[in-house]
Amino acid sequence: MKRVGVIGGGQLAWMMGDAAQKLGVELIVQTPSKFDPAVAIAQDTVFAAIDDAKATEILAQKSDVITFENEFVDLDALSLLANQGVCFRPRLEALSPLLDKYHQRCYLRDLGLPVPQFFAVDDVENLAPQLEALSFPVVLKSRRHGYDGQGTFIIQDLASLQQKLAQIANQSQFLIEEFIPFERELAVIAARSVNGEVVIYPVVETQQEQQVCRRVIAPADITLNQIEQSQAIAHTLLNSLEVVGVFGIELFLTKNGKVLVNEIAPRTHNSGHFSIDACETSQFEQHLRAVCGLPLGNPTLHCRMAIMVNLLGYENSASGYQSQRQQLAAIPRATVHWYNKTESRPGRKLGHVTVLLDEHNPATANHLAHTLESIWYPS
Structure with missing residues:
Protein backbone atom coordinates (compact mmCIF):
# COMPACT_ATOMS: atom_id res chain seq x y z
CA MET A 1 0.00 0.00 0.00
CA LYS A 2 1.61 3.21 -1.17
CA ARG A 3 -1.10 5.84 -0.68
CA VAL A 4 -2.04 6.52 2.94
CA GLY A 5 -4.97 8.78 3.75
CA VAL A 6 -4.69 10.53 7.11
CA ILE A 7 -7.73 11.95 8.90
CA GLY A 8 -6.30 15.02 10.63
CA GLY A 9 -3.62 17.47 9.54
CA GLY A 10 -1.92 18.59 12.74
CA GLN A 11 1.63 18.03 13.91
CA LEU A 12 1.18 14.26 14.33
CA ALA A 13 0.40 13.92 10.62
CA TRP A 14 3.17 16.42 9.79
CA MET A 15 5.71 14.25 11.63
CA MET A 16 4.78 11.31 9.39
CA GLY A 17 6.22 13.28 6.45
CA ASP A 18 9.89 12.26 6.71
CA ALA A 19 8.96 8.65 7.41
CA ALA A 20 6.62 8.58 4.40
CA GLN A 21 9.40 9.89 2.15
CA LYS A 22 11.82 7.26 3.50
CA LEU A 23 9.32 4.46 2.85
CA GLY A 24 8.18 5.75 -0.55
CA VAL A 25 4.65 6.33 0.74
CA GLU A 26 2.33 9.15 -0.39
CA LEU A 27 0.32 10.96 2.29
CA ILE A 28 -3.10 12.41 1.49
CA VAL A 29 -4.53 14.44 4.37
CA GLN A 30 -8.08 15.42 5.38
CA THR A 31 -7.92 18.63 7.39
CA PRO A 32 -9.93 21.88 7.58
CA SER A 33 -7.31 24.60 7.00
CA LYS A 34 -4.58 25.25 4.45
CA PHE A 35 -2.47 26.47 7.39
CA ASP A 36 -2.55 23.11 9.21
CA PRO A 37 1.00 21.69 9.57
CA ALA A 38 0.55 18.50 7.53
CA VAL A 39 -0.63 20.33 4.40
CA ALA A 40 3.04 21.21 3.74
CA ILE A 41 4.14 17.55 3.52
CA ALA A 42 1.02 16.01 1.94
CA GLN A 43 0.93 14.95 -1.71
CA ASP A 44 -2.74 15.94 -1.75
CA THR A 45 -5.23 17.44 0.71
CA VAL A 46 -8.98 17.13 1.17
CA PHE A 47 -9.98 20.35 2.93
CA ALA A 48 -12.81 19.47 5.31
CA ALA A 49 -13.60 18.97 8.98
CA ILE A 50 -12.13 15.87 10.61
CA ASP A 51 -15.58 14.35 11.22
CA ASP A 52 -16.88 15.06 7.67
CA ALA A 53 -17.53 11.54 6.38
CA LYS A 54 -18.39 12.80 2.88
CA ALA A 55 -14.89 14.24 2.69
CA THR A 56 -13.49 10.94 3.97
CA GLU A 57 -15.25 9.24 1.06
CA ILE A 58 -13.22 11.49 -1.27
CA LEU A 59 -10.09 10.73 0.76
CA ALA A 60 -10.79 7.01 0.32
CA GLN A 61 -10.89 7.38 -3.47
CA LYS A 62 -7.37 8.84 -3.36
CA SER A 63 -5.94 6.31 -0.85
CA ASP A 64 -5.17 2.61 -0.47
CA VAL A 65 -5.64 2.73 3.30
CA ILE A 66 -6.89 5.36 5.78
CA THR A 67 -5.47 6.04 9.22
CA PHE A 68 -6.07 8.60 11.97
CA GLU A 69 -4.12 11.50 13.38
CA ASN A 70 -6.76 12.10 16.02
CA GLU A 71 -9.81 10.25 17.27
CA PHE A 72 -12.45 13.00 17.01
CA VAL A 73 -14.26 11.19 14.21
CA ASP A 74 -17.80 10.02 13.45
CA LEU A 75 -17.49 6.24 13.71
CA ASP A 76 -21.07 5.54 12.62
CA ALA A 77 -20.59 7.47 9.37
CA LEU A 78 -17.19 5.87 8.76
CA SER A 79 -18.71 2.42 9.29
CA LEU A 80 -20.77 2.93 6.13
CA LEU A 81 -17.52 3.45 4.21
CA ALA A 82 -15.92 0.40 5.85
CA ASN A 83 -18.92 -1.68 4.78
CA GLN A 84 -18.26 -0.51 1.20
CA GLY A 85 -14.71 -1.86 1.39
CA VAL A 86 -12.72 1.17 2.57
CA CYS A 87 -9.69 -0.07 4.55
CA PHE A 88 -9.20 1.69 7.90
CA ARG A 89 -6.14 0.94 10.02
CA PRO A 90 -6.56 0.67 12.92
CA ARG A 91 -9.94 -0.88 12.15
CA LEU A 92 -13.00 0.98 13.40
CA GLU A 93 -13.82 -1.86 15.81
CA ALA A 94 -10.51 -1.13 17.56
CA LEU A 95 -11.50 2.50 18.08
CA SER A 96 -15.12 2.05 19.13
CA PRO A 97 -14.55 0.95 22.77
CA LEU A 98 -12.02 3.76 23.32
CA LEU A 99 -13.53 7.04 22.10
CA ASP A 100 -15.90 7.42 25.05
CA LYS A 101 -13.76 7.42 28.21
CA TYR A 102 -16.41 5.62 30.27
CA HIS A 103 -16.66 2.87 27.66
CA GLN A 104 -12.85 2.80 27.54
CA ARG A 105 -12.66 2.30 31.31
CA CYS A 106 -15.25 -0.50 31.11
CA TYR A 107 -13.35 -2.20 28.30
CA LEU A 108 -10.03 -2.05 30.16
CA ARG A 109 -11.63 -3.32 33.39
CA ASP A 110 -13.33 -6.20 31.57
CA LEU A 111 -9.96 -7.13 29.99
CA GLY A 112 -8.59 -7.44 33.51
CA LEU A 113 -6.27 -4.46 33.15
CA PRO A 114 -5.63 -2.35 36.28
CA VAL A 115 -7.64 0.90 36.27
CA PRO A 116 -8.81 3.39 38.91
CA PHE A 179 -8.01 10.20 42.26
CA ILE A 180 -4.68 8.35 42.14
CA PRO A 181 -1.96 10.01 44.26
CA PHE A 182 0.65 8.66 41.86
CA GLU A 183 4.38 8.71 42.38
CA ARG A 184 4.99 9.35 38.67
CA GLU A 185 3.22 9.28 35.34
CA LEU A 186 4.50 6.88 32.70
CA ALA A 187 3.68 6.17 29.07
CA VAL A 188 4.48 3.49 26.55
CA ILE A 189 4.17 3.48 22.77
CA ALA A 190 3.32 0.13 21.20
CA ALA A 191 2.73 -0.98 17.62
CA ARG A 192 1.04 -4.03 16.13
CA SER A 193 1.37 -5.24 12.56
CA VAL A 194 -1.14 -6.79 10.17
CA ASN A 195 0.37 -10.18 11.09
CA GLY A 196 -0.07 -9.62 14.83
CA GLU A 197 3.56 -8.81 15.65
CA VAL A 198 3.81 -6.38 18.59
CA VAL A 199 6.79 -4.11 19.30
CA ILE A 200 7.05 -1.90 22.35
CA TYR A 201 9.12 1.24 22.84
CA PRO A 202 11.00 1.99 26.06
CA VAL A 203 8.65 2.98 28.90
CA VAL A 204 9.05 6.72 29.53
CA GLU A 205 8.30 9.12 32.36
CA THR A 206 5.99 11.99 31.45
CA GLN A 207 6.00 15.14 33.55
CA GLN A 208 2.80 17.19 33.43
CA GLU A 209 1.99 20.71 34.52
CA GLN A 210 -1.65 21.80 34.66
CA GLN A 211 -2.47 18.38 33.15
CA VAL A 212 -0.45 19.07 29.98
CA CYS A 213 2.70 17.10 29.17
CA ARG A 214 5.75 19.33 29.52
CA ARG A 215 8.68 16.86 29.61
CA VAL A 216 9.40 13.24 28.68
CA ILE A 217 12.38 11.27 30.05
CA ALA A 218 13.35 8.10 28.15
CA PRO A 219 13.72 5.53 29.50
CA ALA A 220 11.84 5.93 32.79
CA ASP A 221 13.86 5.20 35.93
CA ILE A 222 11.67 2.29 37.10
CA THR A 223 12.14 -1.33 38.12
CA LEU A 224 12.20 -4.31 35.76
CA ASN A 225 8.90 -5.47 37.29
CA GLN A 226 7.27 -2.11 36.52
CA ILE A 227 8.59 -2.25 32.94
CA GLU A 228 7.11 -5.74 32.60
CA GLN A 229 3.75 -4.60 34.01
CA SER A 230 3.65 -1.78 31.41
CA GLN A 231 4.64 -4.07 28.54
CA ALA A 232 2.05 -6.67 29.54
CA ILE A 233 -0.68 -4.01 29.50
CA ALA A 234 0.38 -2.98 25.98
CA HIS A 235 0.44 -6.58 24.67
CA THR A 236 -2.96 -7.41 26.18
CA LEU A 237 -4.61 -4.26 24.85
CA LEU A 238 -3.26 -4.29 21.29
CA ASN A 239 -3.88 -8.01 20.81
CA SER A 240 -7.39 -7.82 22.27
CA LEU A 241 -8.37 -5.00 19.89
CA GLU A 242 -6.44 -6.54 16.96
CA VAL A 243 -4.85 -3.14 16.44
CA VAL A 244 -2.92 -2.33 13.27
CA GLY A 245 -0.82 0.76 13.94
CA VAL A 246 0.63 2.64 16.89
CA PHE A 247 -1.14 3.31 20.20
CA GLY A 248 -0.02 5.50 23.08
CA ILE A 249 -0.81 4.20 26.58
CA GLU A 250 -0.72 6.64 29.51
CA LEU A 251 -0.02 5.05 32.90
CA PHE A 252 0.12 5.89 36.60
CA LEU A 253 2.87 4.48 38.82
CA THR A 254 1.41 4.31 42.33
CA LYS A 255 3.37 4.79 45.53
CA ASN A 256 3.29 1.04 46.18
CA GLY A 257 4.87 0.32 42.79
CA LYS A 258 1.75 -0.75 40.90
CA VAL A 259 1.10 0.36 37.32
CA LEU A 260 -2.45 1.51 36.44
CA VAL A 261 -3.85 2.53 33.06
CA ASN A 262 -4.76 6.21 32.84
CA GLU A 263 -5.84 6.64 29.21
CA ILE A 264 -5.39 5.12 25.77
CA ALA A 265 -4.64 7.22 22.67
CA PRO A 266 -5.44 5.14 19.55
CA ARG A 267 -2.73 6.86 17.47
CA THR A 268 0.79 8.20 17.65
CA HIS A 269 1.32 10.13 20.87
CA ASN A 270 3.19 13.10 22.32
CA SER A 271 5.08 10.82 24.72
CA GLY A 272 6.70 9.09 21.72
CA HIS A 273 8.16 12.13 19.96
CA PHE A 274 11.60 11.35 21.41
CA SER A 275 11.67 8.32 19.09
CA ILE A 276 12.25 10.49 15.99
CA ASP A 277 15.79 11.28 17.12
CA ALA A 278 16.50 8.64 19.76
CA CYS A 279 15.24 5.32 18.33
CA GLU A 280 16.16 3.14 15.39
CA THR A 281 12.56 3.48 14.13
CA SER A 282 10.40 6.48 15.05
CA GLN A 283 6.80 5.98 16.17
CA PHE A 284 5.72 7.71 12.93
CA GLU A 285 7.67 5.37 10.66
CA GLN A 286 6.43 2.46 12.77
CA HIS A 287 2.83 3.55 12.32
CA LEU A 288 3.22 3.81 8.55
CA ARG A 289 5.00 0.44 8.44
CA ALA A 290 2.07 -1.14 10.29
CA VAL A 291 -0.73 0.41 8.25
CA CYS A 292 1.07 -0.32 4.95
CA GLY A 293 1.58 -3.97 5.87
CA LEU A 294 5.38 -3.66 6.06
CA PRO A 295 7.57 -5.44 8.65
CA LEU A 296 7.83 -3.48 11.89
CA GLY A 297 11.09 -1.70 12.71
CA ASN A 298 13.40 -1.81 15.71
CA PRO A 299 12.07 0.42 18.55
CA THR A 300 15.21 0.42 20.69
CA LEU A 301 17.13 3.53 21.76
CA HIS A 302 20.44 4.24 20.02
CA CYS A 303 21.55 6.45 22.95
CA ARG A 304 21.58 5.89 26.71
CA MET A 305 18.84 8.44 27.48
CA ALA A 306 16.75 11.06 25.70
CA ILE A 307 14.70 13.99 26.93
CA MET A 308 11.88 15.67 25.06
CA VAL A 309 10.48 19.04 26.07
CA ASN A 310 7.27 20.40 24.54
CA LEU A 311 7.48 23.99 23.34
CA LEU A 312 4.08 25.24 24.49
CA GLY A 313 2.62 28.63 23.69
CA TYR A 314 2.56 31.07 26.61
CA GLU A 315 1.06 34.14 24.89
CA ASN A 316 -1.07 35.20 21.94
CA SER A 317 1.47 35.99 19.24
CA ALA A 318 2.45 35.47 15.61
CA SER A 319 6.15 35.23 16.55
CA GLY A 320 8.37 32.50 15.13
CA TYR A 321 10.52 32.55 18.32
CA GLN A 322 13.74 32.38 16.29
CA SER A 323 16.00 33.45 19.16
CA GLN A 324 14.79 30.73 21.54
CA ARG A 325 14.89 28.10 18.81
CA GLN A 326 18.49 28.98 17.93
CA GLN A 327 19.53 28.80 21.60
CA LEU A 328 17.87 25.39 21.97
CA ALA A 329 19.42 24.08 18.76
CA ALA A 330 22.89 25.13 19.99
CA ILE A 331 22.75 22.64 22.88
CA PRO A 332 24.89 19.56 22.10
CA ARG A 333 22.88 16.70 20.50
CA ALA A 334 19.67 18.77 20.52
CA THR A 335 17.15 18.77 17.67
CA VAL A 336 14.32 21.32 17.50
CA HIS A 337 11.12 20.25 15.73
CA TRP A 338 9.04 23.34 14.88
CA TYR A 339 5.47 22.72 13.71
CA ASN A 340 5.14 25.95 11.68
CA LYS A 341 1.82 26.94 13.18
CA THR A 342 0.72 30.42 12.18
CA GLU A 343 0.02 31.69 15.67
CA SER A 344 0.82 31.00 19.29
CA ARG A 345 -1.68 30.91 22.12
CA PRO A 346 -1.30 29.74 25.71
CA GLY A 347 -0.97 25.96 25.93
CA ARG A 348 -0.73 25.38 22.18
CA LYS A 349 1.91 22.86 21.10
CA LEU A 350 4.23 24.86 18.81
CA GLY A 351 7.09 22.38 18.65
CA HIS A 352 9.36 20.19 20.73
CA VAL A 353 13.07 19.76 21.37
CA THR A 354 14.82 16.43 21.93
CA VAL A 355 18.29 16.01 23.44
CA LEU A 356 20.21 12.72 23.35
CA LEU A 357 22.46 11.73 26.27
CA ASP A 358 25.40 9.31 26.28
CA GLU A 359 25.11 8.37 29.94
CA HIS A 360 22.22 7.00 31.99
CA ASN A 361 21.79 9.65 34.67
CA PRO A 362 18.17 10.58 35.53
CA ALA A 363 19.28 13.55 37.66
CA THR A 364 21.25 15.02 34.74
CA ALA A 365 18.32 14.40 32.40
CA ASN A 366 15.86 16.19 34.69
CA HIS A 367 18.25 19.11 35.19
CA LEU A 368 18.73 19.46 31.42
CA ALA A 369 14.97 19.34 30.81
CA HIS A 370 14.50 22.30 33.15
CA THR A 371 17.41 24.13 31.47
CA LEU A 372 15.62 23.74 28.12
CA GLU A 373 12.44 25.13 29.64
CA SER A 374 14.32 28.11 31.07
CA ILE A 375 15.44 28.99 27.52
CA TRP A 376 11.94 28.64 26.08
CA TYR A 377 9.71 30.20 28.74
CA PRO A 378 10.15 33.85 29.80
CA SER A 379 11.32 34.14 33.41
Missing part, protein backbone atom coordinates in the same frame (compact mmCIF):
# COMPACT_ATOMS: atom_id res chain seq x y z
CA GLN A 117 -12.33 2.89 40.31
CA PHE A 118 -14.91 4.79 38.26
CA PHE A 119 -18.62 5.26 37.52
CA ALA A 120 -20.76 7.18 35.04
CA VAL A 121 -22.66 10.30 36.11
CA ASP A 122 -26.15 9.00 35.36
CA ASP A 123 -28.22 10.36 38.23
CA VAL A 124 -26.89 13.47 39.96
CA GLU A 125 -29.43 13.11 42.78
CA ASN A 126 -28.04 9.71 43.81
CA LEU A 127 -24.31 10.34 43.63
CA ALA A 128 -23.68 9.95 47.37
CA PRO A 129 -24.02 6.11 47.53
CA GLN A 130 -21.67 5.69 44.55
CA LEU A 131 -19.16 8.09 46.07
CA GLU A 132 -18.99 6.02 49.27
CA ALA A 133 -16.57 3.65 47.53
CA LEU A 134 -14.26 6.58 46.76
CA SER A 135 -12.76 9.24 48.99
CA PHE A 136 -12.26 12.85 47.98
CA PRO A 137 -10.58 14.25 46.01
CA VAL A 138 -12.13 12.63 42.93
CA VAL A 139 -11.65 13.24 39.21
CA LEU A 140 -14.55 14.48 37.07
CA LYS A 141 -13.91 13.77 33.38
CA SER A 142 -15.63 14.52 30.11
CA ARG A 143 -16.42 11.24 28.36
CA ARG A 144 -15.59 12.60 24.89
CA HIS A 145 -13.10 14.98 23.28
CA GLY A 146 -10.98 15.75 26.33
CA TYR A 147 -7.22 15.85 25.82
CA ASP A 148 -4.26 17.74 27.32
CA GLY A 149 -6.27 18.04 30.52
CA GLN A 150 -9.29 19.63 28.85
CA GLY A 151 -12.54 18.43 30.37
CA THR A 152 -10.78 17.05 33.47
CA PHE A 153 -11.39 18.50 36.94
CA ILE A 154 -9.96 17.54 40.34
CA ILE A 155 -12.84 17.90 42.84
CA GLN A 156 -12.06 18.26 46.56
CA ASP A 157 -15.45 17.64 48.24
CA LEU A 158 -19.13 16.81 47.65
CA ALA A 159 -20.28 20.45 47.71
CA SER A 160 -17.72 21.36 45.01
CA LEU A 161 -18.81 18.38 42.93
CA GLN A 162 -22.48 19.33 43.12
CA GLN A 163 -21.61 22.94 42.28
CA LYS A 164 -19.53 21.86 39.25
CA LEU A 165 -22.20 19.50 37.96
CA ALA A 166 -24.82 22.24 38.31
CA GLN A 167 -22.78 24.31 35.82
CA ILE A 168 -22.73 21.48 33.25
CA ALA A 169 -25.60 21.27 30.79
CA ASN A 170 -25.26 17.58 29.92
CA GLN A 171 -24.06 15.84 33.07
CA SER A 172 -24.42 12.35 31.59
CA GLN A 173 -21.44 13.18 29.36
CA PHE A 174 -19.14 12.88 32.39
CA LEU A 175 -17.68 10.15 34.55
CA ILE A 176 -16.21 10.23 38.04
CA GLU A 177 -13.12 8.27 38.97
CA GLU A 178 -10.82 7.67 41.87
